[in-house]
Amino acid sequence: MTAPLPSPGAPLQHYVSTAPFDPMSVEVMTDEQARIHLASQTRLMWWKFKRHKLALVSGIFLLLLYGMIVIAEFLAPYNLHTRNVDFIHSPPQRVHFFHDGNFVGPFVYGREMKLDMESLKRVYTNNGADVEPLRFFCRGDSYRFWGLIDSNIHLVCPAKDGQMFLLGTDRLGRDVLSRIIYGARISLTIGLIGITISFVLGIVIGGLAGYHGGVFDLLVQRVIEVLQSLPSLPLWMALAAIMPVTWSPILIYFGITIILGMLDWTGLARSVRSKLLALREEDYVLAAQLMGAKSPRIIGRHLVPGFMSHLIATATISIPGMILGETALSFLGLGLRPPITSWGILLTEARSVSVIAFYPWLLFPMIPVILVILAFNFLGDGLRDAADPYR
Template identity: 75%
Template sequence: MSMQLPPDGQPLPHYVSQAPFDPYAFDKVIEGAPVAKQASQLRLMWWRFRRHKLALFSGIFLLIAYLSIIIAEFLAPYNLHTRNMDHIYAPPQSVHLFHEGRFVGPFVYGQRMTLDMENLRRVYSDDPNQIQQLRFFCKGDSYQFWGFIAANRHLVCPSEGGQMFLLGTDRLGRDVLSRIVYGARISLTIGLLGITTSFILGILIGGLAGYWGGKFDLVVQRIIEVLQSIPSIPLWLALAAVMPVDWSPFVIYLGITFILGLLDWTGLARAVRSKLLSLREEDYVMAAQMMGANHWRVIGRHLIPGFMSHLIASATLTIPGMILGETTLSFLGLGLRPPVTSWGVLLTEARTVNVVALYPWLLIPVIPVILVILAFNFLGDGLRDAADPYH
């Protein structure tokens, strides 16, 4: 049964004014209903976004991932540089709850190591006589929290004198899980810093080209066409290769971030330009100009906020490309270098087929890369649909 609104000036019926509004069914409210009509653009976006379950779960996953990098030292079982020389290339250990039918709690079995002289490799096997219970909120390896505060608390630790390698170890006996947790701090933030650089250049250059037009717009479009015609990966490699090897890891990190942002602003600039070309003729823009607003105020206060939701959606679709770019450069040895740890740096351990065949767990760092990129793509799709006024 369709709902009829009362004439103007008369109150809404009791069942309409008192019933709570359902955000999942807001698009079913007939045009002109007070709740949908008075809602802001951001609130309408949020209602649409909540209906996109996959995008919502992806956003929650990414929020947890970015919050985890704040306390990476606490979440990692070991220090980033801790070496266990007795457990080189140790395989992942399984967590158990029961031992011989008896509940023990979360624990791992100790490992026995033998040498395979025929294949020249270490062979590890579980030792049922060694039950190593896991400890939580425990004292373990010491670390400098964000490089400033000395601490030694961890979320989970092995038993006293025991070892726990849930994702195995590398060629130096370093815990792969701990290094993945530490590497997330670099791999995830490089996308945010890169998109910041890209946004500044894209909005500034594209905004001026779309607002002023003329010769400036013509020059900007030719520059964008030239940059977009160059293959991105060879250009990344060339720019990364010219960075001096004696630069500090932090300067290299900033250099990679700047390169990724510098080469990605062209698509955003074109989108901003096309939007401003259509919006600059609107009545509210002309009214602002007639009231004496300068060009920067018109662009920043009246034009850019009009499609900021589309810019946010574009950002979530651009960040995965930057994460992949850093991973590619680091994997090829032209990006970040040790002692800086990122997911791309971790994957350099699995460059050869022999290593992958013997120690497949060294490819595990590719899993968080895939999950994060898929989550950003799903989140971007949801935001793009939510920001579409004709959706």
């Protein structure tokens, strides 16, 4: 029963209800409910992301790949430019564990090469009596780790005076597996650097257009519409073709990265603009303006963090496009150039149909490209679902 209203000037105790307290009327949260209500936004996103098993596996896979490129020289069985002239276009070798019914450990059989005089094709056959055990944490080809430290330690090496080509060799007798590992360093990092350039341009230009509007917004929208109406691949090819052939491989690498980044910002800029058009009318933005905060501070400290999760999901979806762009340009001969090695450059070995028919293992660099693109797409789906507050 509710206590009567106190009269003015009554003692303080008259303001307290004298109705009996019913503990059964109070709803007590369980430990699980309290854990959810007290969790931060980042923790809630992590819990939702873990439910997306495919995205979680893709994230772990990408972390392993990016960790691999740090120690690419150690993981590759051979140096990037090591040639084995006696094993040109050698097919992949299988790893065996048992020989004549006895466990030997991981090994490959030695190979013998004969030249087919009719087709002029090298024919390789395994020598069943030549067992070549693999060595681990061994000394092999010399290399300079990140161009700084001289070393010759590898994770796995062929037997002494033996050969090991798990994914075959190319037209110069170079190990395809080693070149794929080295190429991952270029193909994976070009997406990260390109998306960084794209993010800076997209957030700055889209943020200013959405926050201020007016003539600047109209100009930005028209520029975005023009750039998005142009076919991407021909535009990439035209810009890549104007780079001087006298440039060093490093300059070519940064040139391709800048081209990919400067042409990919349009979609992000539109997304940022639409978000800021809605958020700039919020009360906390008005409070920041009344306190004298400048536009860059309001955009960078108050508006952009409000949808940072959306930006992260957008980045994971944009990176595969840049990797495919570099692969396509390098495959067409307009991207990176030797001695730099990327997955696109490795695929130039398989341009001819006859080469693919005789040496199909030269298409192996396409497998990591497909896996990385799928992994980034699955990761982006998981991050987008986890960042959606309405799910």
